[in-house]
Amino acid sequence: MKRRVVITGLGIVSPLGIGIEENWKALLEGKNGIGSITRFDTTNFSTKIAGEIKNFDPNTFIDPKDIKKMDLFIQYAMAASTLALQNAGLPVDQVLGDTAGVYIGSGIGGFTAIENNHSALVQGGPRRISPFFIPACIVNLAAGFVSIRFGAKGPNSAPATACSAGSHAIGDSYRIIALGEADIMIAGGTEGCITPLGVGGFCAMKALSTRNNEPQKASRPFDANRDGFVMGEGSGIVILEDLSRALDRHARIYAEIVGYGMSADAFHITAPSEDADGAVRVMRACLKNAGVAPEMVDYINAHGTSTLYNDKLETMAIKKVFGEHAYKLNVSSSKSMTGHCLGAAGGIEAVISALTIMHQIITPTINLENPDPECDLNYTPHTPVKRAVNYVLSNSFGFGGTNAALLFKKFEP
């Protein structure tokens, strides 16, 4: 007997701000969180722009002694998890126990720790490597540190599925609660790799926009003049809870999770296939899992990365799955404002999907000045739209062809 699972808390750290109020306000105003990179000297880099987190003080969320043990992606996850639990009205200074688990995914983990310790190794030998190096950089230590901080002794894991990691964490957590293996899950994604290797690695693949003189216009999903994605960083965390427990404690319910789909392109390490087969199958799998017909979906929070291939192929996939209804629903890409936060994206976009349902407002795709002729759906350009939103589909597609889709529903008892 599968239990119902609801979202009772949201936490977000993104290039648009820290916390849901700041983020939601920025999303409605069509703000953009991209700027010139300040973290390192970008003189020799073809891409000099990214969505950096601003005004982040780790001391607000982390014991000062522990900060040096955590690369940025862990710090962001600690902050977003704390905010999410507080938002859910759950305790942050008590042991949550073995019915509370943590699934926090990340694509890369701690590049800064890798770069710094590699330099130390090369310059001074192995004895100069920090004893905290390994724990600071491995992907699962976001979930690890969060579980330690909140005494969450339930299921603990960390999907490492690139740009789908956050969505996989939430989908897997949904199943865990539905199957009765936990009552609460702290779930989502985190990423913090705006570093020479991180930016340089994506530059080497020519995946990033080089619109360095106009950073705020560089992330332009579905636009004819898009030229690649813009890296972001941050963390998006949702608190998932068994419905009966949420009702017992009179929790605020943002939305219900009703579907989770997974698929693999099995095609290419970075490019989708020309028929968008993987994306088609993941959306269908999600709707089938939910038992919901395509015509019921009101809004798709697209993967919408602002790359040449993703945006046109995701559009194709939406038309194949939804038929004529594709032209009646709203689509938008919040990456037009946040940039592409990689492993954090699925978590950030789940937070945005939940807020969309709570407020019944669809956030826009900004920078859509000249839509690609192959992208002819309603991407909610420029300004937010108020409409009835019962079902929201959120897509995430990652390198290696790993796909995830989540279906959120307005809660009805």
Added chain:
Amino acid sequence: MEIEEKVKSLVVEKLKVDAGQIRLESKFNDLGADSLETMDLIMAFEDAFGITIEDQDMAKITTVGEAIDFIKQKKA
């Protein structure tokens, strides 16, 4: 005196304790350092004083006073 002051300031910086809490007999454990934090502190001593503290010597450095004595000996 310089060595004692430097050691205490590194303990304050790494373990985030008040200078007032630190005595020569204070064990790093009691000041809140777990095994990794102790190793990190020892590395900080090596960097600050330009010395090497071998693994077998590390086991003998469990208090602030023992660290100071060891460093004085190495620098003598």
